Amino acid sequence: MTYPPQPDPYGAQSGPYPGGWQQGYQYPQQGSDAFWRQVAGNQQPPPPPPPKKRTGLVVGLVIGAVVLLLGSAVAITLAVAASNRIEAGDxxxxxxxxxxxxxxxxxxxxxxxxxxxxxxxxxxxxxxxxxxxxxxxxxxxxxxxxxxxxxxxxxxxxxxxxxxxxxxxxxxxxxxxxxxxxxxxxxxxxxxxxxxxxxxxxxxxxxxxxx
Known part of the structure; x- marks a missing residue:
């Protein structure tokens, strides 16, 4: 793709390439919206990446819930064991x-x-x-x-x-x-x-x- 010569508001400058097609042309910085519009027409910038899945969070919450349940089960077991302890008078x-x-x-x-x-x-x-x-x-x-x-x-x-x-x-x-x-x-x-x-x-x- 070639670009037509652009007027140089600061005066003619010699481009680094043969033919001088870049005389007076300010090449847009890559990554900017202007770069995408000039190279790819009037298309919009690439869509943002899809949001990250929350699988890790869900798994973490599930594991946390299981740990809490197990902790409760252990506490209940200990309480039952303590209540079954035979003391003097029993x-x-x-x-x-x-x-x-x-x-x-x-x-x-x-x-x-x-x-x-x-x-x-x-x-x-x-x-x-x-x-x-x-x-x-x-x-x-x-x-x-x-x-x-x-x-x-x-x-x-x-x-x-x-x-x-x-x-x-x-x-x-x-x-x-x-x-x-x-x-x-x-x-x-x-x-x-x-x-x-x-x-x-x-x-x-x-x-x-x-x-």
Whole structure:
């Protein structure tokens, strides 16, 4: 493309190219609207680039929402775990005669085996005195039988590592005959009865009756 000579308001000037066609011509700077109009006719400047998609923002918002939901779930889980913690005064069911894992239970119910009288950090066997001991969750639980007259128990064993638990009377040999507070077992229980002694109660038992 060639450009017609333009009048030179400042006087004739020699262009750098042969033929002198650029004499007196001020070449528009590239990038300006004038450049596009002269080179490409009367077209408008190129359209602006399309707006950036907001996908990244949307993804970020979604991820943020998920994190918040997960955080809420963790908080709820921790709250539930804290509410299920067994404290002194609560009752619980043991899954095994050897102790260990336990679950909350209503005191006096068939599911409740023991009442917790104290909870100590770590392993503190001596701290429970005459009460039985269960180790769980890095804590020591001092426990006493949660029984009433007529409840049946797993058979008495001389092994100190075995804890008596409630049992259906149709499957049991021992049945609670008396529960007294802090009395001498020899005076509290009959001669032919066995007994469990705790710091605050004595539990007498005999053979299962009426089954």
């Amino acid at each position: 009752c619980m069911a043991l899954n095994d005669e050897r102790g260990g894992r336990m679950a909350s239970a209503d005191c006096g119910s068939p599911d409740s085996d023991y009442e917790v009288v104290d909870v100590r950090e770590g392993r503190d066997l001596a701290g429970c005195g005459d009460d039985y001991v269960n180790f769980a969750d890095d804590s020591t639980y001092c426990i006493v039988l949660d029984v009433r007259v007529g409840d049946c128990l797993t058979p008495f064993q001389q092994d100190e590592g075995v804890l008596p638990l409630k049992l259906e009377c149709s499957k049991a040999e021992d049945q609670v005959t008396r529960v007294v507070g802090g009395q001498d077992p020899e005076s509290a229980c009959e001669e032919n009865e066995g007994y469990y002694v705790f710091s605050r109660k004595t539990v007498c038992f005999g053979d299962v009756q009426g089954v």
